[in-house]
Amino acid sequence: MDAALLEQMLLGALLALSVYLPLRCGQLSLATPGFYAVGGYVAALLSTGVPAFAGSGATSPLPALLAEMVLGGALAGLIALAIGGPVLRLRGIYLAIATIALVEILRVLNLNLPFTGGAMGIFGIPQPFAHAEGYVLFTLALLALACWLCQRLEALRLGRAMAAIRDDELAAACVGIDTPRTKLIAFVASAVLAGVTGALAAHFFNSWNARAGSFDASITTLAFVVFGGSRLWPGPVLGGLVLTALPELLRPVGDLRLILFGAVILLGPLFFPQGLVTAERLHWLAARLGRGRHRGRQAPQAP
Amino acid sequence: MNQTPDSTGPVPLLQVEAVSCRFGGLLALDQVSLELEEGEIFGLIGPNGAGKTTLFNVISGLTPPSGGRCLWRGAPTAGLGASGLNRLGIARTFQNLRLFESLSVRENVLVGLHHAARAPLLGSLLGSGAFRRQQGQLQERAMELLTLLELEALAEQRAGDLPYGDRRRLEIARALATAPRLLLLDEPAAGMNPAEKDDLRRLIGTIRQHFTLTVLIIEHHVPLMMQLCDRLAVLNFGRRIALGSPAAVRTDPRVIEAYLGSSGGSSGGSSGGAGGDGR
Ligand SMILES: Nc1ncnc2c1ncn2[C@@H]1O[C@H](COP(=O)(O)OP(=O)(O)OP(=O)(O)O)[C@@H](O)[C@H]1O
Numbered sequence: 130m131d132a133a134l135l136e137q138m139l140l141g142a143l144l145a146l147s148v149y150l151p152l153r154c155g156q157l158s159l160a161t162p163g164f165y166a167v168g169g170y171v172a173a174l175l176s177t178g179v180p181a182f183a184g185s186g187a188t189s190p191l192p193a194l195l196a197e198m199v200l201g202g203a204l205a206g207l208i209a210l211a212i213g214g215p216v217l218r219l220r221g222i223y224l225a226i227a228t229i230a231l232v233e234i235l236r237v238l239n240l241n242l243p244f245t246g247g248a249m250g251i252f253g254i255p256q257p258f259a260h261a262e263g264y265v266l267f268t269l270a271l272l273a274l275a276c277w278l279c280q281r282l283e284a285l286r287l288g289r290a291m292a293a294i295r296d297d298e299l300a301a302a303c304v305g306i307d308t309p310r311t312k313l314i315a316f317v318a319s320a321v322l323a324g325v326t327g328a329l330a331a332h333f334f335n336s337w338n339a340r341a342g343s344f345d346a347s348i349t350t351l352a353f354v355v356f357g358g359s360r361l362w363p364g365p366v367l368g369g370l371v372l373t374a375l376p377e378l379l380r381p382v383g384d385l386r387l388i389l390f391g392a393v394i395l396l397g398p399l400f401f402p403q404g405l406v407t408a409e410r411l412h413w414l415a416a417r418l419g420r421g422r423h424r425g426r427q428a429p430q431a432p
Numbered sequence: 433m434n435q436t437p438d439s440t441g442p443v444p445l446l447q448v449e450a451v452s453c454r455f456g457g458l459l460a461l462d463q464v465s466l467e468l469e470e471g472e473i474f475g476l477i478g479p480n481g482a483g484k485t486t487l488f489n490v491i492s493g494l495t496p497p498s499g500g501r502c503l504w505r506g507a508p509t510a511g512l513g514a515s516g517l518n519r520l521g522i523a524r525t526f527q528n529l530r531l532f533e534s535l536s537v538r539e540n541v542l543v544g545l546h547h548a549a550r551a552p553l554l555g556s557l558l559g560s561g562a563f564r565r566q567q568g569q570l571q572e573r574a575m576e577l578l579t580l581l582e583l584e585a586l587a588e589q590r591a592g593d594l595p596y597g598d599r600r601r602l603e604i605a606r607a608l609a610t611a612p613r614l615l616l617l618d619e620p621a622a623g624m625n626p627a628e629k630d631d632l633r634r635l636i637g638t639i640r641q642h643f644t645l646t647v648l649i650i651e652h653h654v655p656l657m658m659q660l661c662d663r664l665a666v667l668n669f670g671r672r673i674a675l676g677s678p679a680a681v682r683t684d685p686r687v688i689e690a691y692l693g694s695s696g697g698s699s700g701g702s703s704g705g706a707g708g709d710g711r
């Protein structure tokens with residue numbers, strides 16, 4: 130597997146976690162690609178337009194990349210903070226539609242703002258890493274950090290409040306949880322993660338345009354989570370990795386890729402209503418691995 | 433209207449002042465007033481559809497009243513919302529059970545301890561000593577509550593897998609975890625067998641003493657209510673038709689009429705169903 134594909138898979142996993150965060154408190158937001166695009170534009174504009182970030186023009190310094198990721202994440206987070214209040218009053222499918230509208234608004238803005246390069250976008254974004262392997266290591270570290278945060282969330286007051294809202298928002302309010310605030314935190318965290326990922330991706334892809342944040346991308350990122358599962362963070366990570374790799378390997382079939390994603394969204398819930406990764410399957414896997422280590426071969430028991 | 437004459441007493445814990453609640457053409461509550469004194473167990477009875485759950489929804493901030501208001505220790509509660517009112521000290525259970533079903537029994541109580549779990553973000557993320565100590569205390573507190581409600585053996589079970597009676601008690605444990613001053617119990621004995629009901633009655637007494645709580649309870653099982661409550665109010669078609677001591681309410685002709693007359697309600701004395709669309 131070549132490093133460029135691996136890097137795209139890791140970026141896919143990060144975006145899947147961005148979709149997962151609001152879902153963890155029951156909010157289906159499809160805004161991730163919009164925030165991803167915003168983060169990418171921040172990095173693209175800074176590193177092609179601002180000398181301090183641009184480095185030599187072909188290569189850019191690592192601190193500049195980190196600063197762009199912070200700024201890209203911050204801008205995405207601010208947008209989420211500004212619109213989250215009213216948007217998160219919507220529930221279920223209405224929230225999903227509103228966030229699709231947001232992605233469209235951002236896309237049209239990105240196409241038409243005087244400084245974003247129109248349909249062609251921004252070219253020649255300098256590279257902080259000479260090879261794709263450098264990106265892979267860096268992105269792996271970022272993904273590990275994101276996974277660690279998601280794992281820690283389970284033990285925190287915030288994580289429990291999110292799970293409670295997912296199960297029953299009204300009951301959560303009745304035990305004193307500030308439900309609008311908790312949902313807003315999840316939404317903003319999702320936007321920050323998408324923005325940070327976009328800033329990194331803009332360098333990796335070398336150019337950036339409005340297609341990064343399209344309706345197609347919303348559906349793709351949703352498919353990551355539907356496929357992998359939205360209950361536990363390994364679900365979206367697996368979904369992001371696998372579903373990014375699959376169409377690249379199927380590149381010869383061209384636009385059939387979108388049909389494939391449609392099929393996953395359609396058929397996935399039929400066969401795996403909870404997605405691939407569930408607590409039971411993780412336990413089963415852990416038990417299998419444990420047994421494998423202890424006694425070489427034993428008849429597998431039903432989980 | 434045998435309102436207790438206590439104009440010189442302390443401010444009541446909760447005052448419900450002429451609360452009305454209209455759903456389209458249906459007047460679910462019609463100018464209902466009552467006052468809860470600190471520490472009492474106050475019963476709310478009435479036939480199906482009388483508006484009991486609706487009154488709970490108004491008091492706990494889930495349903496804004498169409499008229500009238502509630503006062504908590506003398507201050508109006510309008511606009512606080514359910515979470516704000518819980519933080520003031522009002523906790524409730526639900527007639528139709530609203531547990532966090534995918535969470536374990538212990539986690540349900542931990543969610544109830546939300547208010548006590550505040551911690552600095554960085555320390556929590558890194559698992560600092562202070563954070564771990566606090567977590568230990570929270571877990572201990574959760575187990576105490578589960579023990580009190582006789583659920584400790586089920587702590588790691590999924591709440592959604594519990595049998596009915598255990599769910600009802602878990603809802604009480606979760607509500608108690610929020611450290612309320614006023615506990616609203618909506619048909620806590622519904623679906624329980626006679627032995628469980630008896631336990632529940634004892635339990636509510638214990639809880640009141642243990643936590644110096646005021647309890648407002650809806651229950652169809654009239655004998656239980658007569659034993660348990662200091663005072664009772666009776667609702668019928670959204671109106672408060674009686675209020676007073678159990679003995680006085682039992683013999684009130686309007687109450688007898690409401691329960692035995694042709695009002696459509698037919699659940700007096702029976703254990704009542706968990707039907708209706710009360711939340
Ligand atoms: N959200 C709502 N929208 C419309 N009507 C409602 C709503 N909530 C309650 N009602 C109606 O208001 C009336 C009172 O309902 P409520 O649930 O308060 O009765 P209850 O006294 O709790 O009855 P039960 O003993 O059956 O629980 C009923 O006729 C009910 O159908």
Ligand SMILES: [Mg+2]
Nearest residue numbers: 484485527710
């Ligand atoms: Mg009711």
